[in-house]
Amino acid sequence: MRPAAVPPAQQPAGGGAVQPGHVRLDDVEMSYPGSDGGSVAVERVDLEIAHGEFVTVVGPSGCGKSTLLLAIDGLMPPTRGSIEVGGRPVSAPGVDRAMVFQEFGLLPWRNVLANVSFGLDLNKPAGVDRKQRARELVELVGLKGYEDHHPHQLSGGMRQRVGIARALAMDPEVLLMDEPFGALDAQTRELMASELLQIWSLQRKTVVFVTHGIDEAIFLADRVVVLSPGPAHVQEVIEIDLPRPRTEEVRSSPEYAAYRERLSALLFGRVPATPHGRPAR
Numbered sequence: 579m580r581p582a583a584v585p586p587a588q589q590p591a592g593g594g595a596v597q598p599g600h601v602r603l604d605d606v607e608m609s610y611p612g613s614d615g616g617s618v619a620v621e622r623v624d625l626e627i628a629h630g631e632f633v634t635v636v637g638p639s640g641c642g643k644s645t646l647l648l649a650i651d652g653l654m655p656p657t658r659g660s661i662e663v664g665g666r667p668v669s670a671p672g673v674d675r676a677m678v679f680q681e682f683g684l685l686p687w688r689n690v691l692a693n694v695s696f697g698l699d700l701n702k703p704a705g706v707d708r709k710q711r712a713r714e715l716v717e718l719v720g721l722k723g724y725e726d727h728h729p730h731q732l733s734g735g736m737r738q739r740v741g742i743a744r745a746l747a748m749d750p751e752v753l754l755m756d757e758p759f760g761a762l763d764a765q766t767r768e769l770m771a772s773e774l775l776q777i778w779s780l781q782r783k784t785v786v787f788v789t790h791g792i793d794e795a796i797f798l799a800d801r802v803v804v805l806s807p808g809p810a811h812v813q814e815v816i817e818i819d820l821p822r823p824r825t826e827e828v829r830s831s832p833e834y835a836a837y838r839e840r841l842s843a844l845l846f847g848r849v850p851a852t853p854h855g856r857p858a859r
């Protein structure tokens with residue numbers, strides 16, 4: 579099976595070496611073991627994501643979005659098919675990938691700076707001034723002045739900024755984000771989306787961002803991957819041809835409204851027929 583193609587503009591120039599943030603999933607199936615023979619969470623997923631591309635993943639609750647992220651992170655091996663990052667097979671977590679979760683996962687006894695430098699303190703990368711790097715990242719996510727604060731002294735949005743800075747600390751090629759703004763109120767969520775795009779424009783990581791928010795999925799993405807009800811497979815990939823940088827005005831454009839309508843139709847009904855004349859699952 580061939581993965582959903584990378585848009586031509588994002589392919590390596592001259593068909594050169596695979597770039598480090600390039601993600602490829604080929605016929606991936608993911609199963610959870612169980613006494614009744616286990617259950618398939620993800621099946622037949624083919625997907626190719628270009629280095630530096632921002633892809634959002636949507637699909638019904640429980641369809642397998644998080645499982646797919648765990649697979650790319652290397653925390654859970656596929657039961658079938660293969661996953662490559664930067665042209666290398668994924669068999670375990672690695673410093674080329676970092677995960678950001680909804681529930682922040684900060685260490686309450688560490689202050690902001692120490693939380694951001696956590697991965698650096700564990701991995702001790704050679705030639706890196708860990709404190710200096712952590713300070714730069716704290717500034718990047720807009721928390722300069724809060725270095726000595728502890729998580730309980732921060733708002734939800736600030737805590738997730740720390741989570742993002744911490745994920746960036748080891749300078750990964752791929753950021754895997756599992757509903758990172760799901761616990762935030764609507765206003766903070768929109769603000770964080772804009773701020774994430776600013777960080778992404780500076781750092782240009784490949785981002786795979788799982789969300790159940792249609793607006794978030796469109797606003798952030800180069801492409802939206804729509805997963806089917808579980809076991810998840812790729813139902814459709816929608817290229818978001820909206821100008822960058824994305825401003826709030828984008829949300830009121832007719833193009834944005836058309837993407838919204840298309841995604842709503844795919845996720846909540848009025849599912850159009852496939853080219854084979856059958857409704858897509």
Ligand code: ADP
Binds near residue numbers: 610637
């Ligand atoms: P989503 O992120 O789309 O909500 P998940 O990837 O969390 O979906 O789950 C996909 C399917 O796998 C669901 O049916 C869920 O019940 C099942 N599942 C998730 N985690 C486990 C687990 N640890 N053991 C068994 N089944 C699981």
